Structures are given as structure tokens and as C-alpha cells.
Amino acid sequence: MAEEIRIVLRNYGKIDPLKIDDYLAIGGYEALIKARSMDREELIEEVKKSKLRGRGGAGFNCGQKWAFAYGAQADQKYVVCNADEGEPGTYKDRIIMENDPHTLLEGMAICGYAIGANKGYIYCRGEYPQVTQILNTAIAQAKEKDVLRDFDIEVKSGAGAYVCGEETALIESIEGNRGEPRIRPPFPPVSGLWQKPTIVNNVETFANVPVIVDKGADYYASIGAPAYPGTKVVTLTGDVNNKTFFEVPTNTTIREVIFQFGGGIPGDRKFKAVQIGGNSGAFISADLLDTPIAFDAMTSIGSALGSGAIFVLDETRDIVDVITRVAKFFEDESCGKCAPCREGTARMYELMEKLNSGQGSANDIVLLNKLGRVMSYSCLCGLGQAAPTPVLTTIERFSADYNAKLM
Amino acid sequence: MVNVTIDGIKTSVPDGSTILQAAQEVGIRIPTLCAHPDQSVKANCRVCVCEVEGNRLLQAACSQPVFEGMVVKTKSPKVIEARQTILELILSNHPQDCLNCIRNGNCELQDLAKEYCIRENPFEMKTRGLPKDFSTPAIFRDPNKCVLCRRCVETCSIVQGVGALGLLNRGHNAMVVPSMGQNLADSPCVMCGQCIHACPVGAIGEVEYIDQLIAAIADPDTIVVTQMAPAVRVAVGEEVGMEIGEMPMDKLVAALRQIGFDYVLHTNFTADLTILEEGNELLKRLTTGGKLPMFTSCSPGWINFCETYYPDLLENLSTCKSPQQMFGSLVKTYWADKMNIEPKKIFSVSIMPCTAKKFEASRPEMNSSGYQDVDIVLTTRELGRLLRMSGINFDKIEPSSFDSWMGAYTGAAVIFGASGGVMEAALRTVYEVVMKEELKDVNFTVTRGIQGIKEAEVDLNGTVVKVAIANGLANARKLMDQVRAGESPYHFIEIMACPGGCIGGGGQPITKSNLKREQRIAGIYVEDEQCAIRKSHENPEVKIIYEEFLKEPLGHKSHELLHTHYHAKNKKLI
Numbered sequence: 001m002a003e004e005i006r007i008v009l010r011n012y013g014k015i016d017p018l019k020i021d022d023y024l025a026i027g028g029y030e031a032l033i034k035a036r037s038m039d040r041e042e043l044i045e046e047v048k049k050s051k052l053r054g055r056g057g058a059g060f061n062c063g064q065k066w067a068f069a070y071g072a073q074a075d076q077k078y079v080v081c082n083a084d085e086g087e088p089g090t091y092k093d094r095i096i097m098e099n100d101p102h103t104l105l106e107g108m109a110i111c112g113y114a115i116g117a118n119k120g121y122i123y124c125r126g127e128y129p130q131v132t133q134i135l136n137t138a139i140a141q142a143k144e145k146d147v148l149r150d151f152d153i154e155v156k157s158g159a160g161a162y163v164c165g166e167e168t169a170l171i172e173s174i175e176g177n178r179g180e181p182r183i184r185p186p187f188p189p190v191s192g193l194w195q196k197p198t199i200v201n202n203v204e205t206f207a208n209v210p211v212i213v214d215k216g217a218d219y220y221a222s223i224g225a226p227a228y229p230g231t232k233v234v235t236l237t238g239d240v241n242n243k244t245f246f247e248v249p250t251n252t253t254i255r256e257v258i259f260q261f262g263g264g265i266p267g268d269r270k271f272k273a274v275q276i277g278g279n280s281g282a283f284i285s286a287d288l289l290d291t292p293i294a295f296d297a298m299t300s301i302g303s304a305l306g307s308g309a310i311f312v313l314d315e316t317r318d319i320v321d322v323i324t325r326v327a328k329f330f331e332d333e334s335c336g337k338c339a340p341c342r343e344g345t346a347r348m349y350e351l352m353e354k355l356n357s358g359q360g361s362a363n364d365i366v367l368l369n370k371l372g373r374v375m376s377y378s379c380l381c382g383l384g385q386a387a388p389t390p391v392l393t394t395i396e397r398f399s400a401d402y403n404a405k406l407m
Numbered sequence: 408m409v410n411v412t413i414d415g416i417k418t419s420v421p422d423g424s425t426i427l428q429a430a431q432e433v434g435i436r437i438p439t440l441c442a443h444p445d446q447s448v449k450a451n452c453r454v455c456v457c458e459v460e461g462n463r464l465l466q467a468a469c470s471q472p473v474f475e476g477m478v479v480k481t482k483s484p485k486v487i488e489a490r491q492t493i494l495e496l497i498l499s500n501h502p503q504d505c506l507n508c509i510r511n512g513n514c515e516l517q518d519l520a521k522e523y524c525i526r527e528n529p530f531e532m533k534t535r536g537l538p539k540d541f542s543t544p545a546i547f548r549d550p551n552k553c554v555l556c557r558r559c560v561e562t563c564s565i566v567q568g569v570g571a572l573g574l575l576n577r578g579h580n581a582m583v584v585p586s587m588g589q590n591l592a593d594s595p596c597v598m599c600g601q602c603i604h605a606c607p608v609g610a611i612g613e614v615e616y617i618d619q620l621i622a623a624i625a626d627p628d629t630i631v632v633t634q635m636a637p638a639v640r641v642a643v644g645e646e647v648g649m650e651i652g653e654m655p656m657d658k659l660v661a662a663l664r665q666i667g668f669d670y671v672l673h674t675n676f677t678a679d680l681t682i683l684e685e686g687n688e689l690l691k692r693l694t695t696g697g698k699l700p701m702f703t704s705c706s707p708g709w710i711n712f713c714e715t716y717y718p719d720l721l722e723n724l725s726t727c728k729s730p731q732q733m734f735g736s737l738v739k740t741y742w743a744d745k746m747n748i749e750p751k752k753i754f755s756v757s758i759m760p761c762t763a764k765k766f767e768a769s770r771p772e773m774n775s776s777g778y779q780d781v782d783i784v785l786t787t788r789e790l791g792r793l794l795r796m797s798g799i800n801f802d803k804i805e806p807s808s809f810d811s812w813m814g815a816y817t818g819a820a821v822i823f824g825a826s827g828g829v830m831e832a833a834l835r836t837v838y839e840v841v842m843k844e845e846l847k848d849v850n851f852t853v854t855r856g857i858q859g860i861k862e863a864e865v866d867l868n869g870t871v872v873k874v875a876i877a878n879g880l881a882n883a884r885k886l887m888d889q890v891r892a893g894e895s896p897y898h899f900i901e902i903m904a905c906p907g908g909c910i911g912g913g914g915q916p917i918t919k920s921n922l923k924r925e926q927r928i929a930g931i932y933v934e935d936e937q938c939a940i941r942k943s944h945e946n947p948e949v950k951i952i953y954e955e956f957l958k959e960p961l962g963h964k965s966h967e968l969l970h971t972h973y974h975a976k977n978k979k980l981i
Contacts, residue, residue: 161577178574183450183470336555336574336581338451343496346579347530367529374492377464377485378453385464 008207020141031210049217056202068189072197077117087278089309092233093203101138107206162333181381224250225294239314255289269314277306280386319401341384426468441556499530515607542592559602568881571596599708600762600913624667638760638824638909646791652930657806675816677733682943687960707767708904718975735780760912786914815948818941826878826908827854
């Protein structure tokens, strides 16, 4: 029986997030003091050893990333927190920031010390004005107590573009430009915000850092799946009894998440599909439910853990209709920079609409498949590359739903 | 150096090379659409994607740097399918009116569609249905044809520093628009037309006046007279399959007569005249404490720019009209008189390397002859169309020469076509006027070349005159900001709106690279060398016009016909 383990949500419900004294009283900012007593390389080595991997979706080794930025020579470096949380069905970052904002600040300050940055930005989702307020309060209190010392943190609010969750588009947005991804390389740890070495990590990633510093890499690495250790905050939506969040070890299976933590499907209805990782996530069929949610396990079934959004569909749901809405989302959210995404997302929606309204033919499915495949490896950034995943995985795994709607 | 294998060919390329560059090294051409040899890497069209061993994602050849041991496939079935699909996507919202398009036969997208055998597009045809913008007399935009490569935006904002074009909306609603979504006429657009060269397709072009010309030729009561700028000859051959600079002037004159022009004259005549007027204006400003530095005023894109962005410096502009407009006011006064032709019967046609000249001719200031001084302006590209339309065979055509009174010119006028040419021509004359001795070597090579900003010093009897030359308006900005700050060390500044000067003008044959501009510049100096007379003040017809009509530089008649003033545009700027 899998059990919840709370690392990033360790202080959830235990402290008043608007009172820094509460955080300090339970040992807050001690990890930062400890980190600062360490040699920088030793600190980065410790984070590397913990095998903490980015919780934003790409799953890159966090310590490794920090090492790049540490090694980069520059007069200025930046720490950026990706709090854009634009994935539909995802609200884990909001829970962390609303309930324990200082954990994030502490994680960022540790990173700042490690790489030699004295300036941090939190790029907060535009639809989260209340979170921005909480963060600003926390930053003001931290300044008053001087716990961050020379590390300065500023909150920047997004303007509602999903693509700004992509780290280079986020950087462009902070700089005041159109939110569009950059060509990589160079990667941000080498040349990021204002062309300076920049670490962009997700809220959940930073929230893990104080615990790693406090309890040690070995403790952290022992939790969950060995190659992707630790926990993951998952948020459950759709046809599931417990539409709420859980922090579970990464070796928890999808079945456990839905049927144990989620309490299963409401009514007597049967499970049909689950989409994991947000709108660009693969649709997973019942035969794959025993896959652990850990990054590599998900990759092996052509899926991604992504943000940890778990969207459950029961047997009554019309997959083609759901995918049509997903396609509409990407048509809206493509930034328009690269041709295959700009035109492809619009065509994908057009073809899905056609199929959904019963006007489609088998040829349209063939075309959708080709379009999706080409987009998945031709688009400039992750948005366009991942946008076809729901289409491609449902054509493969739920072909009966498509066939039922053919003209 | 880095060792890479491209399509099975092993090669070694410098560190930092892209796949595209490495492929070029081994003779493999990878198709591109958004790539531009003189611009930043955009990687947004994705047409150049290639397979890199070990990576599921295809990589854009234009942006992906090579690494040691990299194995690239530039034409695997996966790559071909991706390129075809991307082209189908781009073409599925691109109006399929290639036959009527201003870029028919000279379009990068058309070429790609041909190369990749795009036949039946599986995607439903859906154009954007946006209105065309014909708000200026010089440049039009058809946003429906835009492929969002953004080359025009970079040209306008980075090369020209004008910033009239930007992006609006996102996703498939994204579009390139004049700033703040206005039409071009209300935007800060200076009509230099550099965006036309940048555009791979027909989304931006010159407003054509070929129909008006043909109607004038058809009218027996109309005398059609043409002038032609110095940068036209060197480039127009490119429109009819010749190498740069190859078009012989006497055959071009003959061709113009075949097209139906009644008289063929040359803007070079008024270029020489400009030197006399502007040179004397400079000397007057230098000796009487006039506003300095003085700026040249030949380039109408530059004039628009100054009126838009530096209205506080308009007093620094030479009051001389451009050679085109000097010609316009003289052809309907002096020349009409000489030829005993009623001015109202004259249809004055100017052939220019320039799109802004179309706007300049339509300025309300430009009617000092009592009529509109220049009736229509054709670009070099329009002349190319006329030459093709007229079926002229340049191998067989009998040469002809310019008509009298305003057709003679010197090498000093020829070099007006290249950046630094006006300065060099002015120095050739000013030197002799001030020093009262013959200038032994007329070649001021320091003023030549495509370099964005050039400077020189000339010692005139102990007075050191400092001059600067800028081509491309972003370079002009640097000099202007210096002047505005009161820190400019110069007395005389030549500015040409277009990179390389008029040979790179917005009306020239589509010019995708600066290399072509440099070749045209070389052609200009070859022509200068071939001229028997190379100093403006020695032009025999210029001597006659001063003796018989103008009397003296900066005299009463000159002020009436050859000089003007410009005004702040007061445009809404971002």
C-alpha cells in the first residue's frame, strides 16, 4: 500500500504562510545557513548526488544544471523560478507557494549561493494575483529578517501565455519581449536572462532543495524510484472520486494514484483513459496502469510525467470530443513563431473538429497522424513537439472512438 | 576544427559552424526559407530540418551547431516528409495566385514548392482574408502572403533602425503589421523598401506605375520624357539575364526609345548640378557660420527618416532638392523652353533604384515648375518588366545616345549611385573651387565601400573639413544622435537610406545579399573610370545651364527651382 510522503508540502497546514516567524520556528532558513557554510562545489555535488531532477517536465538533473551555471564565467548570473504553472489541471505550484512561500525563497537562495547569483526572479502565472501578493509579503519579511542577505528576489507576473512556461519564452517575457522560445543552444545555464548564465527551475524543484541540504542527498535519493527519486505532487481531476492533490513517492504506480489515492471512478463506471502531465500528455489506456509515475518509466510507455496533472476519463467519455478540445487549446496557445506549430496546431484542430462533427474520413486520420508525427520532431520548442501527443496516442490506443465517428 | 559526416561525406569544419554551413562546404544545398545571409538566425520556418544521428528530433540546419563526430542526414525520407509537410502547411494559407503575383518567378516559396513537388495539398486552402495595404504611393503590403519569416521586421528595425514593422497576435493569428496595427502611411515607415528585398515572397512590393506609363505613351499629345538614376544601369541587367554592371548604357538608351519614351535624358545631369549647388551651399555655411554639419538631401528615404525621427535637425539638411526633383522642375521649365515644347504636354517619368522616390515625387513641395515636377516614378524592377514586356534583344539592338541639354554627365554623377559617391563628387568640385588648382587624383577612395560609417578629412588651404558618410538608417542614427548631443566633429555628412547606397535601393532587382551590393558598387566605379570627364563642374551642359538660365549656384532661379525645405512629420511613435 503506497503512502504519501510530504517533502515539498512538509509545512502544508502547519504554518501561517504570511508569518516568517512560523517558518523560522520549525527550522526554516537553516538549510540556507548550512548551504552557505559549505563549499559551492560541494553543495552542487550534494544536489547532484540526490539525483533531484527538474519537476517542470523535462526531468533534467538539477545539480548538473547548476554545475553548468556555476562553471560559466560572467559578471552576473540569475536564478529564475518558473511559477507559470499553465498546464490545465495543474495547481501543485500554487499549493506550495500559497502555503509555504519561504520554502521556495530558501531553495532559490541556496541555488543563488551555489552558482554565484545575487538576483532571482519568480515568474508567476498571470492568473495567480493572490500568489504574487503572498510571495511579495514573504520576500518583504525575508528582507526584514535579512535571511536572504545579498540575494534579491523579484516577482514578475506573466500575462496568460501558456508558452511562457517554456524556459526560454519565460526569459524573453521577463526581458519584456514577446513570449516566444529561443533557439537552443545556447542553453540558459550558459546564456539566459539578458544573455547571462541563468538557472530556471520549477517551484517544486526549488521546494525540494532545502530538504536535500538539510537531510542530505542520501536520504533524498533513497525515496521513490532510484533514477528519479523523491516525491511528486500530483493533482487529480476528471472522473475520479478524490479531486485533490497528493504528494507521493515517484515509484507509485498510475493505478495507485487513481484507485488508491484518488478513490477510483465515481459511480459504477469503468476507467477508460488517463492523461498525465497536462494537456500535452499522452492518453494512457487500462493496460498501462501499473506503470510507475517516475520520469523514465513514463517515457518508456511514450508518455511523460510532466507537471503531474492526472486527468481521468471514465467509460462514458468521448475521446474524440476531448481531443478536439485539447487541440483547440494548442491552436490558441501556439506562439506563432515556427511554421509547423503555428500552422500545424490550427490544422490539427481543424481536422479534429471535422472528425468530431462526423464529417471526417479515414484519410483525415492518416493526415492527422502524419501531421502530428512531423510536428513532434520538427517544431522549434516543446510546445509544438508535444502538442500532437494526445492526438497521436489516442489514434493509436483508442482507434474505436475515432472509427465510430467517421463519415 | 570539428569532424562531421554529412550524407556519408566526411569533412572537417570550423568550430561553431552550423549544419547548413558544413553542408555547403561539402557541396550539399539544404533548402531554407527564413534564413538570410546578412541577418540573424531565425530558425522559424523549419524548412531546413535535418536528421542528426542519435536524436529523435530533427534539427534546423541554419541554427544547429555541429559537434565532434556528428552524423547528419540532409535528405532521408523522414526529412523529406517533414519538409514537404511544412511546405504544405505554409502553402495552405498562402494565396495561390502566383500568376498574378509581383514576385512570380522570383519567389523563394514558389521555388521550394517546385523543388519539393508540392502537388495536391492535403490541407484545406484557407487564406487569412486580410485587406491589402495600398496606403502609400511607394510600397504596398499583402499580409495574406506573409510567411512570417520576420526578415522584413529585422531589416526595418535592425538594419534600418526605423521600427515600422512588428508582430501582432500569436499562433496562426500572428501577423507582421506596421507598428501599432496602423496602415503603412500612418506608421513611421520611410518607404526605403528594404523590406521588399528581405521578403522571400510577394507580401511586400513596390506600387507599380507601368499602366500610367503605357497610357502616356499611347497618347499622341503627350511627350514622354525620362530621366534615369546612376544606380539603375549597373543593376537592371540582372533583370534581363545579364551579369551585374554588364548593361551597356547606349543599348539601354536605345531600349528606352523602343519602349516608347520620346526623349531620354539622365538624372546624372542634375546629379552634377546638385554638386554645384550643394558644394556651394557647404562653402557658404562654412564661411558664414551656417548650420553645421550639413547633411546631404539626395535620399528621400533619409529625408523621411529625418522628418520622422530627427525633426529638430531639419535645419542641418542641405536645402538642395534631390537630383530627381531638380530634374523634374528643370525639365518642365528650362528644357521645355530649349526644346520649344509646352510644359503641360510633358509627362515626366523617372526611373529610380528607389521606392521612396515615388513618394518624393508626390510631395506637395515638388511642383515648382507650375506642374507636378515628376509625374511618375518607376523602379529598376519595373524597368526590367518593361524591357521583358517589350521583347528587347540586347545582342541586336542598335546603340543610341542621350538627348540634349539634360543628358550629359560626368563620372562624379555616376558615383552618386554608391555610398560615399556624393561626398567624393562634392570633394572633387569643392577642392578645385577652394584651392583654385587642378585636382590631380580625383579618387577619394576613403569614402568608398559598403562599410556602414566612413569618415575622412580634407585639408582645404589650412581649413580641415571633416566629413562622414553613413549608409543604412541604423548607421545614420548613430551620426544623428551625435549631432543631437552636440558632439558631432563633422562639417558635412552624407547619408543614404539604403545599405550600400542607391545601388542597394529598395527599387533595385531583388537583392538578397550584401555581396551583390558590393558587386554593384564595383560596377559603379568602373563606369566612373570610363568617363572622360569626372568632375561635376566640368560638365558642358551644366556650364550651359548656368550661363543661360540659372546664372550662378544658389542664385535666384536656383532657389526657386532647385531648393526646398522639409517639415516634421509628427508621427505617433512607439
